[in-house]
Amino acid sequence: MIIDFHTHIFPQYIRVHREELLLRDLTLSTLYGNSTAQMASAEELVATMDGASIDLSVVMGIGWNDSELCRIANDYVIEAVQRFPLRIKGFCAVNPLWGDAAIAEVERCASEGLVGIGELHPDTQGFDLGDSAVMAPLVEAAMRLGMPILTHASEPVGHPYAGKGHTTPEVLSRFIGNFPDATIICAHWGGGLPFYALMPEVFDALRNVYFDTAASPFLYMPEVFSVVVGLVGEDKVLLGTDYPLMRQSRLIRQVVDSPISDEAKEGILYNNAAGLLGIPNWNNSEMA
Numbered sequence: 198m199i200i201d202f203h204t205h206i207f208p209q210y211i212r213v214h215r216e217e218l219l220l221r222d223l224t225l226s227t228l229y230g231n232s233t234a235q236m237a238s239a240e241e242l243v244a245t246m247d248g249a250s251i252d253l254s255v256v257m258g259i260g261w262n263d264s265e266l267c268r269i270a271n272d273y274v275i276e277a278v279q280r281f282p283l284r285i286k287g288f289c290a291v292n293p294l295w296g297d298a299a300i301a302e303v304e305r306c307a308s309e310g311l312v313g314i315g316e317l318h319p320d321t322q323g324f325d326l327g328d329s330a331v332m333a334p335l336v337e338a339a340m341r342l343g344m345p346i347l348t349h350a351s352e353p354v355g356h357p358y359a360g361k362g363h364t365t366p367e368v369l370s371r372f373i374g375n376f377p378d379a380t381i382i383c384a385h386w387g388g389g390l391p392f393y394a395l396m397p398e399v400f401d402a403l404r405n406v407y408f409d410t411a412a413s414p415f416l417y418m419p420e421v422f423s424v425v426v427g428l429v430g431e432d433k434v435l436l437g438t439d440y441p442l443m444r445q446s447r448l449i450r451q452v453v454d455s456p457i458s459d460e461a462k463e464g465i466l467y468n469n470a471a472g473l474l475g476i477p478n479w480n481n482s483e484m485a
Contacts (some may be wrong), residue, residue: 206238211302224360242441253474255313256277257287258315260318260322261290281369291303291314293332294331310472314346317348326368333376348365352389377402378472381407385411391425407435422457
């Protein structure tokens with residue numbers, strides 16, 4: 198069984214009116230300003246899941262700036278979860294700078310069955326993830342509702358790409374240190390944060406932190422799986438594809454081909470995510 202913990206879907210309104218909406222939202226224009234950047238519907242996601250033998254996908258927002266577009270996107274995620282309850286789990290998108298309105302939107306989405314908050318995109322949303330005063334209300338709401346928070350992360354070095362930004366390990370470390378009891382998921386391998394786990398204080402700080410593999414083939418060599426498992430533990434890594442950015446099978450194959458234990462592979466492909474989502478673990482000693 199396989200859980201893809203990082204995917205994106207868009208309602209028809211946003212897909213159809215994409216060009217004109219680019220002017221309304223900085224995150225949208227940053228990530229989807231290029232006409233070649235694909236947008237998928239819930240139906241398309243489920244169809245590709247079937248082709249890649251994925252049992253469950255977590256769908257999430259993109260870090261909206263425009264509150265109306267954010268609500269439209271959240272409503273679509275809610276609808277997708279209701280239509281495909283056995284195939285899709287949903288995270289809600291908000292901007293912490295919206296204050297009480299952000300908390301109200303999180304509470305609304307939680308009441309409709311969404312199970313997490315994300316993806317936050319601090320750079321394009323215009324907030325400092327490491328500012329405890331900005332983040333405290335949202336984190337407190339997340340903890341009260343039992344919702345993990347997933348944030349975009351970027352490497353401080355390496356090649357540029359759309360949306361890379363400045364949410365680097367230094368910023369993530371401040372965020373994690375400010376809220377040590379919160380469940381935090383750092384996308385894209387946390388911009389390399391796991392590599393600093395060789396420092397004892399960093400390793401200790403990551404006790405409630407997870408790292409997803411979204412877009413990994415565009416960022417790192419396949420050896421990243423064995424390296425990060427060795428540094429932070431096999432229970433801290435979540436399969437995430439960033440669909441529709443790439444074919445899900447590409448990342449699944451990297452996990453399967455990685456020189457890590459079958460137990461570690463099972464954790465990355467399913468069990469670690471299952472634990473976060475509160476669904477039963479799976480045990481299977483034979484990896485295809």
